[in-house]
Amino acid sequence: MSNEAATATTAPLAAEAAPDEEALPHGLGASLPHADARAKTEGTFPYAADLWAEGLLWAAVLRSPHAHARIVSIDTTHAREMPGVRAVITHEDVPGTPRHGRGTPDRPVFASEVVRHHGEPIAAVAADHPDTARMAAAAVIVEYEVLEPVTDPELSFEAEPLHPDGNLIRHIPLHHGDPDAVGEVVVEGQYRIGRQDPAPIGAEAGLAVPRPDGGVELYLASTDPHADRNTAAACYGLSPELVKIVVTGVPGATADREDQGFQLPLGLLALKTGCPVKLTATREESFLGHAHRHPTLLRYRHHADAEGRLVKVEAQILLDGGAYADTSADALAAAVSFACGPYVVPNAFIEGWAVRTNNPTSGHVRGEGAMQVCAAYEAQMDKLAKKLGLDPAEVRLRNALATGDVLPIGQTVTCPAPVAELLQAVRDFPLPALPKDTPEDDWLLPGGPEGAGEPGAVRRGVGYGLGMVHMLGAEGADEVSTATVRVHDGIATVLCAAVETGQGFTTLARQIVQETLGIDEVHVAPVDTDQPPAGAGCRGRHTWVSGGAVERAAKMVRTQLLQPLAHKFGMSTELLQITDGKITSYDGVLSTTVAETMEGKELWATAQCRPHPTEPLDAAGQGDAFVGLAFCAIRAVVDVDVELGAVRVVELAVAQDVGRVLNPAQLAARIEAGVTQGVGIALTENLRTPRGLVRHPDLTGYALPTALDAPDIRIVKLVEERDVVAPFGAKSASAVPVVTSPAAIASAVRAATGRPVNRLPIRPQAAVVTPQ
Numbered sequence: 060m061s062n063e064a065a066t067a068t069t070a071p072l073a074a075e076a077a078p079d080e081e082a083l084p085h086g087l088g089a090s091l092p093h094a095d096a097r098a099k100t101e102g103t104f105p106y107a108a109d110l111w112a113e114g115l116l117w118a119a120v121l122r123s124p125h126a127h128a129r130i131v132s133i134d135t136t137h138a139r140e141m142p143g144v145r146a147v148i149t150h151e152d153v154p155g156t157p158r159h160g161r162g163t164p165d166r167p168v169f170a171s172e173v174v175r176h177h178g179e180p181i182a183a184v185a186a187d188h189p190d191t192a193r194m195a196a197a198a199v200i201v202e203y204e205v206l207e208p209v210t211d212p213e214l215s216f217e218a219e220p221l222h223p224d225g226n227l228i229r230h231i232p233l234h235h236g237d238p239d240a241v242g243e244v245v246v247e248g249q250y251r252i253g254r255q256d257p258a259p260i261g262a263e264a265g266l267a268v269p270r271p272d273g274g275v276e277l278y279l280a281s282t283d284p285h286a287d288r289n290t291a292a293a294c295y296g297l298s299p300e301l302v303k304i305v306v307t308g309v310p311g312a313t314a315d316r317e318d319q320g321f322q323l324p325l326g327l328l329a330l331k332t333g334c335p336v337k338l339t340a341t342r343e344e345s346f347l348g349h350a351h352r353h354p355t356l357l358r359y360r361h362h363a364d365a366e367g368r369l370v371k372v373e374a375q376i377l378l379d380g381g382a383y384a385d386t387s388a389d390a391l392a393a394a395v396s397f398a399c400g401p402y403v404v405p406n407a408f409i410e411g412w413a414v415r416t417n418n419p420t421s422g423h424v425r426g427e428g429a430m431q432v433c434a435a436y437e438a439q440m441d442k443l444a445k446k447l448g449l450d451p452a453e454v455r456l457r458n459a460l461a462t463g464d465v466l467p468i469g470q471t472v473t474c475p476a477p478v479a480e481l482l483q484a485v486r487d488f489p490l491p492a493l494p495k496d497t498p499e500d501d502w503l504l505p506g507g508p509e510g511a512g513e514p515g516a517v518r519r520g521v522g523y524g525l526g527m528v529h530m531l532g533a534e535g536a537d538e539v540s541t542a543t544v545r546v547h548d549g550i551a552t553v554l555c556a557a558v559e560t561g562q563g564f565t566t567l568a569r570q571i572v573q574e575t576l577g578i579d580e581v582h583v584a585p586v587d588t589d590q591p592p593a594g595a596g597c598r599g600r601h602t603w604v605s606g607g608a609v610e611r612a613a614k615m616v617r618t619q620l621l622q623p624l625a626h627k628f629g630m631s632t633e634l635l636q637i638t639d640g641k642i643t644s645y646d647g648v649l650s651t652t653v654a655e656t657m658e659g660k661e662l663w664a665t666a667q668c669r670p671h672p673t674e675p676l677d678a679a680g681q682g683d684a685f686v687g688l689a690f691c692a693i694r695a696v697v698d699v700d701v702e703l704g705a706v707r708v709v710e711l712a713v714a715q716d717v718g719r720v721l722n723p724a725q726l727a728a729r730i731e732a733g734v735t736q737g738v739g740i741a742l743t744e745n746l747r748t749p750r751g752l753v754r755h756p757d758l759t760g761y762a763l764p765t766a767l768d769a770p771d772i773r774i775v776k777l778v779e780e781r782d783v784v785a786p787f788g789a790k791s792a793s794a795v796p797v798v799t800s801p802a803a804i805a806s807a808v809r810a811a812t813g814r815p816v817n818r819l820p821i822r823p824q825a826a827v828v829t830p831q
Contacts, residue, residue: 089570090724092566095308099308106261107308114335115334115336116337117188117336118183118324119186120183121181123180123181125174126177126208128173128174130172132202133182134201145332146328146332148183148184153169155297156296159294160383161422162386162388164290183324183325185331210418210750210751211416212378212379212414216414221416221417222382225415229391231409231676231680233407233681234680235408236406237371240371244364244446245363246360248359248438252354252434252818254352254354255739259312259345260310263280263318263321263339263344265337267326268335269330269334274303275302279307280310282595282597283595285594287319287322291326294327295326304587305588313797321344325338346761350421350424351424352430353421354379357375358375359373367457369402369403372399372409374409376395377411378428379421380420381415381421382420385422389533390422391411391413391428394431397433397527398435400432400437400526402440403461419748419751419753425736425794425797429529430526433798433802441522452482455482455525461478468680470682473784475718476688478525480776485692488694490521503707505517505707520699520808520809521695521807521810522697522804522805522807523693523803524695526691527795528689528798529687530689530785531600531686531687532600532673532686533673534674534676535673538670539667540601541555542611542668543663544615545616546662550580552583553569553572553582555586555605556590557594557601560596562596563722564601564602570721571609576616598794599790604668606787611668616664619662619664620662624656635649640652668786687784689717690715690716693711693796697709699812700826701811703827706821708738708804711803711804713734715730715774716790717792719779719788720777721787721789729792733794737796737797740797740820741801742764742804743762743763812827
């Protein structure tokens, strides 16, 4: 979440422990703990799965066992006749708009004629017991005509249309510079990135409660409640005023948290039965329902001069969007725009496509688009260094992007871009000791204690990754958030529909008000759609846009507070300051407390924050598409057993441009979490879908990294060069280490083995070195 830093903050930041809140300095720059930290650690924090209502019914959803099939008939008779069943709904029971979708509304609430992916909803049931609901869903008889699935995105171009909108979701041709430019040195490569699942710590759950006015209230872990409300209202055939979403605790979010195909049947069942209805997804249903990271095929050709300076980059990028478009168009824009990385590239020619297949739907997952291309362009930089006989870090330094340079999309980098400084910081950081120097740590070799490998087969490798992401929405997205700050009896309350997904917004909001008004006790109200919209909780939006709205509202309240005092003493409010709960004037004549001044008063203000506008990419892939950019450099150190192909990440040294550190402890946690998510992408996480069928949709078959897989993470430098157009000057923190760490780990494995390593996650056979 928050960020702030002046030049260098090192590893002690990551280990900083927050003392009791009473002992902490308040306001921006302090390590305030989360307000809900105690409730979450004690297990008393209310999540959607914990909710209850009088007369509660339980829901279950019937999902397709096929990746591609024609629906011949649906017979719900047996399910309806089962004792305890209160309702069975299909596509025929959707009274409003039958389609929905995060980015493009192309997905049916229930499949009616064709099933396009494994796990697509067919019907839903409400019953008086969860077991009854699941048995009734299984009793719905669906006759299918199984069709051949299209699972290879390269075959999607020539395949029969899988959707009425066709198989091509978006095509972006980027043309920048001279197409005839040629370098003295050319390197080529083909790369594949697997399908990562967000794997939230808690599976989807929700409660729908019908209202007397014919509307419905949905209690969900939504990360974009107003967008979800509008979609639900359209599908239910209701006005938005008759649908309310109340945000419950979000049990982890590294993507759009809720599958809308899960939300919508819940409300339909509540409206049909007139009773509260609850649905808790199994882990298998969670894997089948929500969106995943786009599997990607990338082909690259880099041209450089004899000194390693880039002359031209050519690339083809193919994103597998799965059965429905979701946010694939946005992911493709990021992939094409950042296809050359944080490097100066005078000539670039990139072709990008996102296509439909019969694979599970892909969508927004932290760093979408940027992560896939980072793995590819950094592999190309390693190849270039090897061909020129140069140090991999040196090649990167010679091409590093800086403020004032022009991106391949034609947009000038106006924000701070300390890419070279970040890379130098991780390059110069001391390397960890070798295992042979600390024999008691032999068990840390690949394979762990009693592993099958031999120490003599282990090689150490050092690699680098440079990554970049955009903040906020892009290509003309209207980014806006509204917040209200109210102060009464010395207590401040913040009302803002920015959802706390674990990124720390509620803590930031408290810090902003403490800093601006000098009030210690600040509460952030629960989020629902009766409040003005704040937008989705992704890409650092709430730190920038919602935090900016809170700051503006707090400053308006500050003016209301200080105006009478300033008038009384014949000075402007700018000559008064609030520090540690005290109001003083510049000349010391006035000195009082905020509490005394506030006594008997109630002050409030509402404000909006809207960043400067952007524009869509044009037909040549050109345009000022992004509000701001964030950068990161990571040096990875790995040990590889070259006989078994086992990889252990020893250390990841991180340097990041954060604009400003707003909460040191939260910032360190966000960076560490992002880096660890990248370890999963690099080594273990790959949701396998042979013939479009999700294989092993559970947390035993899907290999998430555990605490034992987490390497030492050294935050060696945080560059605090404030972005002048951002509130507080801060940048988003968690996405860019996710983007960068997989590329750095792959680079280190290449250095250890000499193998090309052109696929993520890295399979054991890719790290095996055959004796000559």
